[in-house]
Amino acid sequence: MKKKFTSCVANTDVYKGCYNDKLVTLIRLDNNTGGSGGFYTGLKYFRDFSKSEWVWGMDDDAFIQPNALDELKKGILENNNCNVFWSNCNNDKAFNANNKIVNEWMFVGFCLNKSVINKVGLPVSDYFIYHDDSEYAMRINRSGYDILKLRDSIIEHGDFSNREFFSKKFFKFDVKFPLMSDWKLYYYIRNDIHKHSYSFPSKVIRMLRLLVNIIKLIYIEPSKGILALKAWGAWFIRY
Structure with a gap:
């Protein structure tokens, strides 16, 4: 056919x-x-x-x-x-x-x-x-x-092909996080949490993995990391 x-x-x-x-x-x-x-x-x-x-x-x-x-x-x-x-x-x-x-x-x-x-x-x-x-x-x-x-x-x-990252050395390792403005970071965190809200176990697992990435960002770029952490906490409670 x-x-x-x-x-x-x-x-x-x-x-x-x-x-x-x-x-x-x-x-x-x-x-x-x-x-x-x-x-x-x-x-x-x-x-x-x-x-x-x-x-x-x-x-x-x-x-x-x-x-x-x-x-x-x-x-x-x-x-x-x-x-x-x-x-x-x-x-x-x-x-x-x-x-x-x-x-x-x-x-x-x-x-x-x-x-x-x-x-x-x-x-x-x-x-x-x-x-x-x-x-x-x-x-x-x-x-x-x-x-x-x-x-x-x-x-x-x-x-x-043109993606950029925040980056900082941690001993011999490169710690990276996608480079983005504050408003993009907000949607990046919020939507990542929301898409896993269909299942509580899935949400909890994703929240923990996301928290690890946010800790990386706090190490690389503290002001951005704190902003991400606030968004993480707010949307964890909401969803």
């Missing part, structure tokens, strides 16, 4: 309403809802209005390689029992075959069948930034779906 698949390439020409003669629907939001609000809105539109079976989504700093879509479609056709795919957006070389099952992904090159959205629901809309993709992957896994990562559907991700 031939599967129906549509895609859209983001470009400044989107604002003109078309790109290479492909119709584009531009959705303008009244408020800045961040990346999470954008993915929520886009997938909701796809679910409610698109006649396509599949959606392929990504951030605006994704650079799609020429054969990425063809390799994605090939992967879908060769794996009829799978409804969730992920393009190789982080230069992953650890494959024993042309695909592998993973538990997490990023919202860069993720691909879903509409039936998954109908069962799992939409991404969390108010995360703004950070962990919306990993929370959605967790829900997908808990719903019984595998995420199949495709080795040869390659996307270069600008954020991944």
Whole structure:
């Protein structure tokens, strides 16, 4: 059976309403809802209005390689029992075959069948930034779906390749924590706690692991670490 698949390439020409003669629907939001609000809105539109079976989504700093879509479609056709795919957006070389099952992904090159959205629901809309993709992957896994990562559907991700870290030596070891502003750190901590709140044991385990990372940050950058610790305590009580 031939599967129906549509895609859209983001470009400044989107604002003109078309790109290479492909119709584009531009959705303008009244408020800045961040990346999470954008993915929520886009997938909701796809679910409610698109006649396509599949959606392929990504951030605006994704650079799609020429054969990425063809390799994605090939992967879908060769794996009829799978409804969730992920393009190789982080230069992953650890494959024993042309695909592998993973538990997490990023919202860069993720691909879903509409039936998954109908069962799992939409991404969390108010995360703004950070962990919306990993929370959605967790829900997908808990719903019984595998995420199949495709080795040869390659996307270069600008954020991944240019990521910066707070860093400080501890004897011979480099202690690192992702470099981010105060407001981003707030969402980083809050959302990491919230995504594990579906289960108390899972939440407690994650809270302890997160606390270890915060202690690292206190060592590297004390003012940032104290801010993170306050957020950790506040959201631990709330969730």
